[in-house]
Amino acid sequence: ESTPLVLGIETSCDETGVGIVHGTELLVDAVASSVEEHARFGGVVPEVASRAHLEAMVPTIERACREAGVALADLDGIAVTSGPGLAGALMVGVASAKALSLALGVPLYGVNHLASHVAVDIVEHGPLPEPTMALLVSGGHSSLLLVPDVTHDIRSLGASIDDAAGEAFDKVARVLGLPFPGGPHIDRAAQVGQITIDFPRGLTSGRDMERHRFDFSFSGLKTAVSRWVEQQQRDGRDLPVADVAASFQEAVVDVLTRKAVLACTEHDVAALQVGGGVAANSRLRAMAQERCEAAGIALRVPRPGLCTDNGAMVASLGAQMMLKARPVSALDLPADSSMPV
Ligand code: KG4
Numbered sequence: 001e002s003t004p005l006v007l008g009i010e011t012s013c014d015e016t017g018v019g020i021v022h023g024t025e026l027l028v029d030a031v032a033s034s035v036e037e038h039a040r041f042g043g044v045v046p047e048v049a050s051r052a053h054l055e056a057m058v059p060t061i062e063r064a065c066r067e068a069g070v071a072l073a074d075l076d077g078i079a080v081t082s083g084p085g086l087a088g089a090l091m092v093g094v095a096s097a098k099a100l101s102l103a104l105g106v107p108l109y110g111v112n113h114l115a116s117h118v119a120v121d122i123v124e125h126g127p128l129p130e131p132t133m134a135l136l137v138s139g140g141h142s143s144l145l146l147v148p149d150v151t152h153d154i155r156s157l158g159a160s161i162d163d164a165a166g167e168a169f170d171k172v173a174r175v176l177g178l179p180f181p182g183g184p185h186i187d188r189a190a191q192v193g194q195i196t197i198d199f200p201r202g203l204t205s206g207r208d209m210e211r212h213r214f215d216f217s218f219s220g221l222k223t224a225v226s227r228w229v230e231q232q233q234r235d236g237r238d239l240p241v242a243d244v245a246a247s248f249q250e251a252v253v254d255v256l257t258r259k260a261v262l263a264c265t266e267h268d269v270a271a272l273q274v275g276g277g278v279a280a281n282s283r284l285r286a287m288a289q290e291r292c293e294a295a296g297i298a299l300r301v302p303r304p305g306l307c308t309d310n311g312a313m314v315a316s317l318g319a320q321m322m323l324k325a326r327p328v329s330a331l332d333l334p335a336d337s338s339m340p341v
Pocket residue numbers: 013137138139140141165166167169170181182183184187276277278279280281282307308309
């Protein structure tokens with residue numbers, strides 16, 4: 001039997017994810033989130049996240065095995081996110097994966113979080129075209145990645161020079177009085193709003209575009225929304241939350257999809273994969289579909305549950321590494337909070 005059965009562990013932020021993959025087939029994706037514990041702080045608190053991972057780890061592994069009908073002894077390999085992410089949170093996953101690998105006598109694969117956001121699409125839509133372009137947009141990252149081979153060759157074409165896209169959604173949601181994490185709330189509000197305000201599209205024209213062709217900037221947009229909201233308040237007008245949400249969302253999604261499609265055409269890449277929490281955004285999915293279709297690019301977006309952080313993405317990349325006989329990690333594998341892609 002050459003199809004590897006791999007368990008993947010993800011603890012880079014606030015989700016304790018455990019997934020099990022058989023080759024390119026997803027068996028289970030178990031996630032325990034501490035997001036509610038962070039909500040009252042308006043952001044993820046690292047210390048709270050680490051402790052929650054520690055509490056959730058063993059029960060989540062047990063649940064994943066039970067739901068997949070897999071015994072630990074059946075596993076052929078263990079994969080774990082070794083970076084980038086919150087140092088203390090990563091350490092919980094890495095230590096757990098080492099213990100499993102050692103106890104079961106199976107290889108350990110430390111994987112990059114960004115790479116696994118791309119690799120998850122394999123269990124959803126089958127093998128990745130090589131090369132694939134990946135637009136990765138989450139609370140921590142906004143990157144355009146050229147992916148000749150997801151197991152060992154990923155090139156960053158650009159990234160956010162300030163806030164990540166999800167961070168911008170969360171900050172603007174706060175300005176609009178919506179709960180954390182704000183992305184889904186803005187998405188929902190925008191569905192009943194009109195695009196009435198022309199907010200700035202950062203790094204899309206002139207010298208900015210020349211110097212930052214595939215980079216993003218969202219802090220100017222966030223400031224523009226704050227100023228607009230303050231002006232409304234000074235004028236004593238009611239805040240049209242849905243319209244501001246729709247206008248803000250349109251600006252973000254316009255820039256993301258425009259640059260992603262440009263990257264594909266300029267690098268002669270025929271497939272675009274969109275991942276990360278913001279890929280759950282309904283307007284992003286619709287505009288990406290429209291613009292990819294117009295440009296003859298095949299769009300691949302995993303279901304929303306696989307776009308946010310999860311263990312299946314780690315297991316999927318681990319299985320690819322086993323299938324391609326990539327080097328295993330040693331038991332002194334470090335957690336690297338600032339690991340480059
Ligand atoms: O990938 P993810 O779960 O965690 C990180 O690695 O950051 O992404 C979380 C981010 C949050 O900023 C959240 O507001 C955003 O994804 N998000 C959304 C939507 N769902 C989640 N942003 C816009 N629209 C959504 N529907």
